[in-house]
Amino acid sequence: MAEHGGQAGREADDAQGTAPRGAIASCAVSSFCMMLGLALFNGPLHTEMEQVFAWSRAVSTCVEILAMALILLAARWRPRALRPLATSLAACVVAAVAYAVALGGVAASSAPAVIAGSTLEGVADAWATVMWLLACSRLGLRRAAPCIAGPGAIATVVSFPLNNSVPVVALGSVAFAGTAATCLLCVAPTRAFFARLVDLGVPAEQEVVQPRAFLPPSHAFFAYILAFNVAYGFALRSVDVSTLGIATVVNAVVLLAAMAYALALRDRVRVDPLFLAAYAIVVAGLALLLPHAAGTGAIAASLIVAGYMCVQLLVDFALCALAARSAVEAISAVCWGTIVGNAGITVGVWLWLLPDVIARIAPFGGGESALDADGLRGLVTIAILTALCAYVAATRRSFGFDETIAGVAPDAPAPQPRTSVQYVDRVEQRCRELVPDARLTAREADVLLLLARGYAPSRIQEELGIGYNTVKYHVRNVYAKLDVHSQQELIELVAG
Numbered sequence: 180m181a182e183h184g185g186q187a188g189r190e191a192d193d194a195q196g197t198a199p200r201g202a203i204a205s206c207a208v209s210s211f212c213m214m215l216g217l218a219l220f221n222g223p224l225h226t227e228m229e230q231v232f233a234w235s236r237a238v239s240t241c242v243e244i245l246a247m248a249l250i251l252l253a254a255r256w257r258p259r260a261l262r263p264l265a266t267s268l269a270a271c272v273v274a275a276v277a278y279a280v281a282l283g284g285v286a287a288s289s290a291p292a293v294i295a296g297s298t299l300e301g302v303a304d305a306w307a308t309v310m311w312l313l314a315c316s317r318l319g320l321r322r323a324a325p326c327i328a329g330p331g332a333i334a335t336v337v338s339f340p341l342n343n344s345v346p347v348v349a350l351g352s353v354a355f356a357g358t359a360a361t362c363l364l365c366v367a368p369t370r371a372f373f374a375r376l377v378d379l380g381v382p383a384e385q386e387v388v389q390p391r392a393f394l395p396p397s398h399a400f401f402a403y404i405l406a407f408n409v410a411y412g413f414a415l416r417s418v419d420v421s422t423l424g425i426a427t428v429v430n431a432v433v434l435l436a437a438m439a440y441a442l443a444l445r446d447r448v449r450v451d452p453l454f455l456a457a458y459a460i461v462v463a464g465l466a467l468l469l470p471h472a473a474g475t476g477a478i479a480a481s482l483i484v485a486g487y488m489c490v491q492l493l494v495d496f497a498l499c500a501l502a503a504r505s506a507v508e509a510i511s512a513v514c515w516g517t518i519v520g521n522a523g524i525t526v527g528v529w530l531w532l533l534p535d536v537i538a539r540i541a542p543f544g545g546g547e548s549a550l551d552a553d554g555l556r557g558l559v560t561i562a563i564l565t566a567l568c569a570y571v572a573a574t575r576r577s578f579g580f581d582e583t584i585a586g587v588a589p590d591a592p593a594p595q596p597r598t599s600v601q602y603v604d605r606v607e608q609r610c611r612e613l614v615p616d617a618r619l620t621a622r623e624a625d626v627l628l629l630l631a632r633g634y635a636p637s638r639i640q641e642e643l644g645i646g647y648n649t650v651k652y653h654v655r656n657v658y659a660k661l662d663v664h665s666q667q668e669l670i671e672l673v674a675g
Contacts, residue, residue: 202368203326206318209311209361211330216357218338219350234290235281235297237525242301244521247514250309254510255383258376261510263369266306267362274303274362278355282348305517307358310365312495312513316502317368321448323499324441328492332434339427372506379507380593380635387636387651388666390658391588392505396515399578400497402570403454405519407490410461410567412527413559414483417468425477426484433488450497450580457489458571465564469557493580494520500584507590530559594633594666606631609673617660626653630666631673 253260281296283289315323341350379385386393394400418426441448464482498516502509534555597603610631614624622643629639636650643650663669 202314203318203322205364205368206311206315206323206326207330209314209364210327211334212357212361212364213307213311214331214334215338216354216361218335219341219354219357235294237528238294239297239301239304240521240525242298243305244301244518246302246305247309247518247521250305251511251514251518254376254514255386256381258373258382261373261376263310263366263373267310267366270303270306270362271359273299274307274355274358277303278351282351303358303362307361308517309510309513310369311361312498313372313502313509314365314368315495316499316509317372319503320450320496320500321441321445323503324448324496325438327495327499328434328438328441332431332438335427335430335434339424372509375506376510378592379590381637382507382511383647384636385507385590385593387647387654388593388630389507389588389591390655391586391664392590393508394501394512394583394587398583399574400501400580400583401515401519402574403578403580404494404497404516405523406567406570407457407461407493408520408523409527409530410465410563411483411487411490412524413530413563414461414464414468414479414527415487415524416528416531418480418483425481429481429484430488433485433492437492450493450500450584453489453493453496454580457486457493460489461486462564462568465560465567468560469564497580497584500581501587504584504587505590508587527563530563531556534559588665591665591667593635594670596633596635596638598632603632606673613661613673617657619657619660623653623657623660626650627657627661627669630654630657630669633666633670 250261277296277299279296280299281293284292284294284296315327318326341353345353376382382393437453440452460482464479464486467479467482494516498513501512505512534552537555538552597606607628610624610628613619613627619627622645625643626639629642634642636647636654639645639650640647645653658664658669661669661672663672
């Protein structure tokens, strides 16, 4: 379990052969573009109109969440609809319109235009993020980690002088070029992935008959992503604009450290050490936000920014490793992980703003004992810090990122239906023998027989005239009673 990172990397290589240099270069350039575009477009372009900065960011995040949800649904139910080249070209067009509208809004001092541009930006960013993480996952974690961290460090350093010296129009053009380049550069590295995804069958059906290849949305893997992003989304609001220079240095240092870690360990790259670093830094940063920690603003800002980057790397590395493990789960994991991460950031930001809203609506009197917005924010900080520490303490023994990823079953093609008379007769006889021993109900016996024939869930629905969730329920019961974990295992048990 401890060496999962290398295992995932070898599995990806075994599936595709040695990763070509072109794929590595594409992922490295895409990582640079992703980090640079994020730093530029979320920086001066928005802050040119400070009064709509919070709104434009919030709208962009919400739209990106919605776009990710639509991509997730398409991947689960209509994987053939996700054509990498066509969808990437469409995303480039959307990005061009987004940047043009936003830049026009800045020039005309039009808040609605800036917000509209941010809305379209969220759609383009969603697809760019999916393509980027899928491309990196095809390399395996041992190659993807330095491809993410190293170019990200360079982009962070480059973004600081650009933000302070290049006109906003030029920055918007660079940011658009980065989004478009990411979408297009990742088409070739992911082409084999999308072809395999179609061959594997509809993921929603595969989840029914091969549940161990999927992580449920409520799994601790995603709960940790949500919890960490709530914490750093809350803390990030406390970082002052004057500390951008510190933030740049800290981000670059963290990224370079992650790259050095990945290069040093190679086949033994793991995600859990990054989790421990993120946890320690985020907790320290939150502690310095407490009222008694006055005068530690610069240190707190440094820790918060470092924690932010550690959490982001943790999410990127973990999603890459999970996507490398199971192609049929890859897009669902990337989309859902990004959704809960963005949702966590949004919740954290609003938790920071909540005390100000409460103080305006229901001021708490006067005098030295009055509980003002800062006092309320201190209580919220204590609550978040306590909840995070309690959750980690309660779940850490039973959860590990590397162990969870290693426990996901590698994807396999769906069994082909077998309808020869001889095979069907033998299967029916064997199933009749298994029914009383496993204490299957009459409907479970029907499901067992169709699973043993290699039928997909949609075919079982048609044959038995029952719904998708009912099929899922019966399949789960059959697997539990027969002590198998996939349709292929069941077929082997019956055939054996």
